[in-house]
Amino acid sequence: xxxxxxxxxxxxxxxxxxxxxxxxxxxxxxxxxxxxxxxxxxxxxxxxxxxxxxxxxxxxxxxxxxxxxxxxxxxxxxxxxxxxxxxxxxxxxxxxxxxxxxxxxxxxxxxxxxxxxxxxxxxxxxxxxx
Amino acid sequence: xxxxxxxxxxxxxxxxxxxxxxxxxxxxxxxxxxxxxxxxxxxxxxxxxxxxxxxxxxxxxxxxxxxxxxxxxxxxxxxxxxxxxxxxxxxxxxxxxxxxxxxxxxxxxxxxxxxxxxxxxxxxxxxxxxxxxxxxxxxxxxxxxxxxxxxxxxxxxxxxxxxxxxxxxxxxxxxxxxxxxxxxxxxxxxxxxxxxxxxxxxxxxxxxxxxxxxxxxxxxxxxxxxxxxxxxxxxxxxxxxxxxxxxxxxxxxxxxxxxxxxxxxxxxxxxxxxxxxxxxxxxxxxxxxxxxxxxxxxxxxxxxxxxxxxxxxxxxxxxxxxxxxxxxxxxxxxxxxxxxxxxxxxxxxxxxxxxxxxxxxxxxxxxxxxxxxxxxxxxxxxxxxxxxxxxxxxxxxxxx
Numbered sequence: 001x002x003x004x005x006x007x008x009x010x011x012x013x014x015x016x017x018x019x020x021x022x023x024x025x026x027x028x029x030x031x032x033x034x035x036x037x038x039x040x041x042x043x044x045x046x047x048x049x050x051x052x053x054x055x056x057x058x059x060x061x062x063x064x065x066x067x068x069x070x071x072x073x074x075x076x077x078x079x080x081x082x083x084x085x086x087x088x089x090x091x092x093x094x095x096x097x098x099x100x101x102x103x104x105x106x107x108x109x110x111x112x113x114x115x116x117x118x119x120x121x122x123x124x125x126x127x128x129x130x
Numbered sequence: 131x132x133x134x135x136x137x138x139x140x141x142x143x144x145x146x147x148x149x150x151x152x153x154x155x156x157x158x159x160x161x162x163x164x165x166x167x168x169x170x171x172x173x174x175x176x177x178x179x180x181x182x183x184x185x186x187x188x189x190x191x192x193x194x195x196x197x198x199x200x201x202x203x204x205x206x207x208x209x210x211x212x213x214x215x216x217x218x219x220x221x222x223x224x225x226x227x228x229x230x231x232x233x234x235x236x237x238x239x240x241x242x243x244x245x246x247x248x249x250x251x252x253x254x255x256x257x258x259x260x261x262x263x264x265x266x267x268x269x270x271x272x273x274x275x276x277x278x279x280x281x282x283x284x285x286x287x288x289x290x291x292x293x294x295x296x297x298x299x300x301x302x303x304x305x306x307x308x309x310x311x312x313x314x315x316x317x318x319x320x321x322x323x324x325x326x327x328x329x330x331x332x333x334x335x336x337x338x339x340x341x342x343x344x345x346x347x348x349x350x351x352x353x354x355x356x357x358x359x360x361x362x363x364x365x366x367x368x369x370x371x372x373x374x375x376x377x378x379x380x381x382x383x384x385x386x387x388x389x390x391x392x393x394x395x396x397x398x399x400x401x402x403x404x405x406x407x408x409x410x411x412x413x414x415x416x417x418x419x420x421x422x423x424x425x426x427x428x429x430x431x432x433x434x435x436x437x438x439x440x441x442x443x444x445x446x447x448x449x450x451x452x453x454x455x456x457x458x459x460x461x462x463x464x465x466x467x468x469x470x471x472x473x474x475x476x477x478x479x480x481x482x483x484x485x486x487x488x489x490x491x492x493x494x495x496x497x498x499x500x501x502x503x504x505x506x507x508x509x510x511x512x513x514x515x516x517x518x519x520x521x522x523x524x525x526x527x528x529x530x
Contacts, residue, residue: 005261007276009268031395033266040390058295059397061287062341063279067250070275076284078292078397085393087278097302097341102295113271116261122270124277 007113007124008032017110017125018053021084022046030084053108054130055081060102062095075100079127081108091126105130131529135363136223136380138526139233139373140169143486146354146477147323148243154186154355158239159197161355161482165235169359170373173199176359177231180206182218182238182481185245194237203231211516212430214238215356215484216385220522222360223383232365238486239355240479246351247339249517250274250281283348283431284340285517288397290433291342293440297448300436302342304451306333308432309347309474311460316471318502323352323477347432349473356485375529378492381415381509382525387518400434400515404441407523411511412443415525419443422465423507424494426487428514429472439467442513442523466504469494484522487512495528 006013010020010032021030026043030051037044060077063070075090077100090106093099106127113122131137142164144157152160158181166172181191191205210217215238222234261270274280294300310330316322328336328346336344366377388394388403412418419442427442429435436450444465445453453459459467470476470490473483491510493499508528515521 005263005270007270008273009263029390029392033395034268039395059288059292061279061284061291061343062338063275063281063284064338064340065247065283066275066279066281067247070250072275074275074279076279076288078278078288078393083392085396087396089276089278102291102299113276116259118260120261122261126276 003119004121004123007122011125013123017108019051019086019108019125020048021051023049051084051086052082055079055086055106055127057090057102057104057106058085060090060100062097062100077127079106089126090128092128131363131366133362133364134227136226136383137361137363137366137377138358138380138488138492139171139361139366139377140165140167140359141357141489141492142168143321143356143482143489144354145321146352146479149353152353154183154190154239154241155193155197157241157353157355158190158194158237161239161357162194162198162235162237165357165359170370171233171359173201175233176201176203176235178204178206178222178225178234180208180218180221180234180236182208182214183240184209184211184214184480185240185242190239210520211518212428212480213385213484213514213516213520213522214481215486216514216522216524217484217520219358219360219485219488219524220383220385223380226360226362233359233361235357235359236485237355237357238481238484240481241353242351242479243353244351248282248351249285250279279340281340282517283343285398286431286434287340287343289400290436292397293437293450300451302334303330304454305342305432305436306330306347307454308429308435309333312429312468312472312474313346315461315469316475319471319476322471322475323350324475343431343433347474349430349478350475352477352479354477354479354482354486356482356489358485358488376496377529378495379527379529380524381417381527382411382523384411384414384523386521398517398519400519401437401441403519403521404438404513404515407521408442411523411525417509417525421509422511424466424469424491424504424510426468426470426490426512429468429474430478432474435467435472438513442511461502461504469502469504484514487514488524488526491526495526
């Protein structure tokens with residue numbers, strides 16, 4: 001089996017694909033990027049927590065015009081997973097306002113982004129209708 | 131007039147649109163010299179220059195001085211996304227308010243004609259690729275388009291859709307009605323980049339950019355500049371009756387950023403900082419939303435205008451759609467919004483926008499707005515928001 005790497009460091013592929021967040025040990029605010037301190041309470045201790053893989057679409061857009069190299073149309077959305085908001089695309093669904101709805105239940109899924117010159121395969125994530 | 135009041139003594143904007151034969155300094159100089167003429171003063175009277183430009187090479191203020199007057203005064207080059215113009219104005223206001231200077235000049239200029247889609251870095255070519263984690267998200271490849279969108283139309287589309295999720299779904303047609311209004315208003319504004327009225331069907335049938343925003347529902351990239359001269363009540367008292375008559379009082383000048391909220395780093399929260407700025411501004415000015423004779427708000431996209439009806443408290447919370455459908459924000463309605471045509475038709479040369487919207491309000495308060503004059507306008511509010519985020523709100527009042 002070939003080697004895999006996640007598109008972003010907050011996507012964990014094992015044992016099953018899921019997202020992780022940096023949670024402030026002081027106030028519980030969650031972040032997906034590398035942190036210097038907490039934007040909410042300024043504390044600087046964080047723990048890694050798993051984010052639920054199922055959620056609800058709280059906003060979306062169907063992008064028809066994007067920068068060169070970005071395939072369109074695609075659905076960009078915010079998904080509330082438990083109490084945590086996540087940014088991601090809604091995939092495996094026709095990108096039309098008839099098929100994508102506010103409040104829609106979705107679940108995390110992954111897809112291959114191809115291999116680099118060393119044969120390392122990058123894996124991306126999105127959300128699909130649950 | 132109280133001695134510590136702040137007044138706009140002169141203000142001007144260039145026509146927005148394509149200025150192929152002018153560079154940023156030409157545009158800034160046109161606006162600055164027009165504002166000084168309008169104020170009846172010269173560069174010799176200025177104690178400070180605040181110069182806003184976002185997309186240029188830096189040092190805009192000093193470049194401008196070399197064309198309009200090098201008097202040795204301090205220059206503050208400011209850059210604050212789409213709130214750059216308002217930030218420049220507020221910088222000059224703070225300098226006057228502190229008592230350090232008697233008069234200040236604020237300028238904002240931008241060249242954006244033909245800039246196309248803003249935001250969204252795109253995706254790198256794959257030739258010779260190696261997946262290596264980079265940046266704060268440890269990303270092995272660009273995230274734009276794969277994990278949401280970085281484009282401005284897509285980001286603000288989600289802002290509008292989120293409002294629908296919170297308060298009840300807002301239809302594509304409802305959002306389009308905002309642009310129908312603003313394009314209709316632009317017909318009366320000779321300084322607007324576009325003065326074309328569109329039917330609702332034309333707006334909805336135009337090219338989709340990021341659902342639900344079609345092309346005429348997006349702000350127009352263009353060239354332009356605006357400038358203002360500010361002074362104190364103490365100085366204004368010593369000036370001519372005509373200068374005093376045309377001066378416009380700055381009853382509130384507020385700049386905020388977004389306080390931490392859950393999800394604000396997932397989708398920019400343009401609501402909390404606007405609502406916070408509005409609360410402070412109404413309190414500073416001692417006016418309520420119902421006192422406003424006109425509002426120029428940051429309609430960078432139709433989806434943004436809707437949420438700001440609510441954020442500026444022009445309607446009860448959750449009532450933005452009802453406010454729109456009642457006709458209230460049309461020029462003959464109870465709270466005219468964007469009678470200039472707004473960013474969608476007047477245009478959005480980023481750093482000029484936050485002074486140009488104040489020019490529009492001043493124009494009405496002075497009774498000089500011609501065909502598009504809002505009758506007996508006495509109080510107006512100008513709002514801008516720069517993503518990242520920064521929100522500027524100014525409340526302006528006619529001289530008593």
